[in-house]
Amino acid sequence: MDALRRKVIEDGVVIDEKILKVDGFLNHQIDAALMYDIGQTFYEQFVDQGVTKILTIEASGIAPAIMAAHRFDVPCLFAKKAKPSTLNAGYYQTDVHSFTKNKTNTVIVSEEFLSADDKVLIIDDFLANGEAALGLHRLVEQAGATTVGVGILVEKSFQQGRSRLEEAGLTVSSLCQVASLTGNKVTLVGDTES
Ligand code: 5GP
Numbered sequence: 001m002d003a004l005r006r007k008v009i010e011d012g013v014v015i016d017e018k019i020l021k022v023d024g025f026l027n028h029q030i031d032a033a034l035m036y037d038i039g040q041t042f043y044e045q046f047v048d049q050g051v052t053k054i055l056t057i058e059a060s061g062i063a064p065a066i067m068a069a070h071r072f073d074v075p076c077l078f079a080k081k082a083k084p085s086t087l088n089a090g091y092y093q094t095d096v097h098s099f100t101k102n103k104t105n106t107v108i109v110s111e112e113f114l115s116a117d118d119k120v121l122i123i124d125d126f127l128a129n130g131e132a133a134l135g136l137h138r139l140v141e142q143a144g145a146t147t148v149g150v151g152i153l154v155e156k157s158f159q160q161g162r163s164r165l166e167e168a169g170l171t172v173s174s175l176c177q178v179a180s181l182t183g184n185k186v187t188l189v190g191d192t193e194s
Contacts, residue, residue: 001041001175003034005188008154014181018128018159019100026125026153030063038175039067042123042151045173046072049148051121053077053114055140057096057107057132064153065123072121077114079107079136092142096135099128109139116144127152127174130161134168149173156181157189 011024025031042064051072056065057079069076082105083091090111097104114120122136133150140147150165155174158181165172177189 001038003037004153004176007031007034008176008178009186009188012186014184014186017181018156020126020154020156020178020181020186022125022154026063027060032063035063035067038064038153039069039071041175042068042121042173043071045151046121046149049121050119051148052118053120053145054123055079055109055114055120055136056123057081057136060125061123061132064125064151068121068123068151075113077109079109079139081105081107083108092139094135094138094142097131099131107135107139111143114139114143114145118143118145119148120145121149121151122147123151125153127155127161127165127172128159130164133161133165133170137165137168137170151175154178 007025013021015021053074054065054069054076062078066076091108093106093108095104096107120140122133124132137147149171152174155177157177162172179187179189
């Protein structure tokens, strides 16, 4: 997706050889028009899959996920990283290790919002080692529901996420693929000079 690729090149800040900061349009300030277009793109890719729910993880997945949900005309559900005191009924839970924070969170969704007949499109901002997406997929499995695919905005292709998700039988669609962050420079897959 050209608009996202341009944003990553123009606004992305290389923190180190493994972490890219995109606070200018995704992780802190959000480019709403870009999120809208991303929602449309995921819709075009997964429109034939009978999607009934978009699932993401708080917080940074929510902006693109809600735009996709709006386009599919289905609810957007986000896994919470802490159990709120208001959630007393049953819930699904799993542990997810955060790549950027080097910390494991128990993430939960209420049983009320995910059921066996759901066809779920998982959306997240980044794909690194696949922990977040695999954790969300485990929540879908706990509900007896089906994951129809995983939509990612920025895939870091030099990490293991895609192969781990594909080994789990998941279809992965990423809109921008980063080949490397070496030399304080973002190089995208398919670009020799960027
Ligand atoms: P994974 O679970 O695939 O190992 O990592 C993806 C999750 O970690 C995403 O939810 C994202 O929030 C965060 N993440 C991983 N790598 C990066 C990165 O380079 N930059 C930012 N901003 N977040 C990242």
